[in-house]
Amino acid sequence: MWQKLKKLVFLPYHLEEFSVQQVFRLSFLFLAFFHIYAALMSEGFHRPDEHLGMIRMVLYKLGKLEASQLSWEFPVQIRSWAQPYFYVAIAKIYGQLGAANPFILATLFRLSSSLLALTALFWFMRTTTTLFEKDADKKLSLSLFPFIWYLPFFHARTSTENFSSSLTLFAIAGLIYLHKKTVRVCLLPFIIGLCMAFAFYFRLQMATSLLPALIPFVFFQKQQWKTAIIIIAGGLCGLGLNVLIDYQGYGNWVFSPWNNVYQNVFKGMASSFGTDPFYTYFSKSFLRGIPPISLFFLAIPLIYWFKRPKCILTWVSLPFLMAHSCLAHKELRFIFFLGQLIPPMAPIFVAWCKSLPGIRTSYVNSFHYVAKLALILSLVLSLASSSRDAYSHMGFYKFLYHLKPVPQKIYTLNVVRDVLEFYLPGPVEFVYSPNFTSSAESAYVLTDSYADMLHLTTHSHCLEVYSEYSVFFQSLLQKIAKSKDWAVLQCPASAHNL
Structure with a gap:
């Protein structure tokens, strides 16, 4: 053989x-x-x-x-x-x-x-x-x-x-x-x-x-x-x-x-x-x-x-x-x-x-x-x-496609360029909000760095519902705060200003 x-x-x-x-x-x-x-x-x-x-x-x-x-x-x-x-x-x-x-x-x-x-x-x-x-x-x-x-x-x-x-x-x-x-x-x-x-x-x-x-x-x-x-x-x-x-x-x-x-x-x-x-x-x-x-x-x-x-x-x-x-x-x-x-x-x-x-x-x-x-x-x-995926953030779009109910808005701490509308399950608005504040209802927030994700989960009682990396890799990223990691957090209405 x-x-x-x-x-x-x-x-x-x-x-x-x-x-x-x-x-x-x-x-x-x-x-x-x-x-x-x-x-x-x-x-x-x-x-x-x-x-x-x-x-x-x-x-x-x-x-x-x-x-x-x-x-x-x-x-x-x-x-x-x-x-x-x-x-x-x-x-x-x-x-x-x-x-x-x-x-x-x-x-x-x-x-x-x-x-x-x-x-x-x-x-x-x-x-x-x-x-x-x-x-x-x-x-x-x-x-x-x-x-x-x-x-x-x-x-x-x-x-x-x-x-x-x-x-x-x-x-x-x-x-x-x-x-x-x-x-x-x-x-x-x-x-x-x-x-x-x-x-x-x-x-x-x-x-x-x-x-x-x-x-x-x-x-x-x-x-x-x-x-x-x-x-x-x-x-x-x-x-x-x-x-x-x-x-x-x-x-x-x-x-x-x-x-x-x-x-x-x-x-x-x-x-x-x-x-x-x-x-x-x-x-x-x-x-x-x-x-x-x-x-x-x-x-x-x-x-x-x-x-x-x-x-x-x-x-x-x-x-x-x-x-x-x-x-x-x-x-x-x-x-x-x-x-x-x-x-x-x-x-x-x-x-x-x-x-x-x-x-x-x-x-x-x-x-x-x-x-x-x-x-x-x-x-x-x-x-x-x-x-490998030709585009590294395809996992985010798969998560969003299967998310029920489909959110009308997703807040982003950084500008998301070239949104892939082809994969969206419906009309989803990406709202650029570098200083995210609490909304009338619970909101989804997209972060693109480990530092931002860590800050939100620590200080704003947000729950991580999606990450490009496993828990093991996230533990490695703790040493590099600027590491890129697209993560989606579900934040309650009482989330504080960043």
């Missing part, structure tokens, strides 16, 4: 024992398990705009929010409506079944997002094997997909970055497939164009990957212009369809990608969220990508770009990274897409390492130790990132 498990964990080191098809099945089963597990377990949002800019638009179309409650992006009309309408359709089907639990509905959103990405990965894994002649290279590429540790967590998100990434992966896989097939089918190029258009509309920065992808397809690989024209036709139809969808969403004709450029570039909205130097993605990828894993994340593409300058993977990834590096505001989630391209690049990197002259055996052994450590860390991180 241990030997079989060891072979699975170190699959890239036991490839000679499996066929290409077996490696594909094992790798995809790993991916499927982690993707479904992450969709079920990683509740909440990774970044606030996943809720503010996506879920609130869904609530608006479901009639549960007013337009005035939406983020600044809504009045300036910079977001596409296609993805919100996708979730609206799921919500309406769920509602028709007589169900209303928002946590189950959110799980369905994550599952649908994850399954879309998993389907894209399935086809991408299939098609990228055609880039290699040797079975050993095919197996190495396939075996590494489960070790891109953040993909299950990323693919479970209801973000535009995730959806645009999945559709771009579909398009790239389609282009590779067309290059390797002698029979031309008009429908596939048209679908590729549609995927490109929707990926661009979801996140316009994907154009820096999508447009360069056509260059090697048309020029270096000598494809027929007829196929490229069909792709362009599909893209134009996709753009037109998105314009119609946005008209339905906003109620007026709008080209949201242009509004996005105008607001974020010309009016400087993106820079208002912070600016970073050109090299930030390289430094952040190394530090936050978890060394030694991040060493391979950086080294593999660099060698691949040098060794395969005309390959579609180079044209998809290098312009994308350079363009994002030139943008003022940088976040790692903006380039998560690139991680999916690492596995099919890896065989070229390994071949380059083997070709280096004069490498001593000790260096080779050290490389293998580092590589094995990276494999173990990747699986551990995949499990850890997939097991």
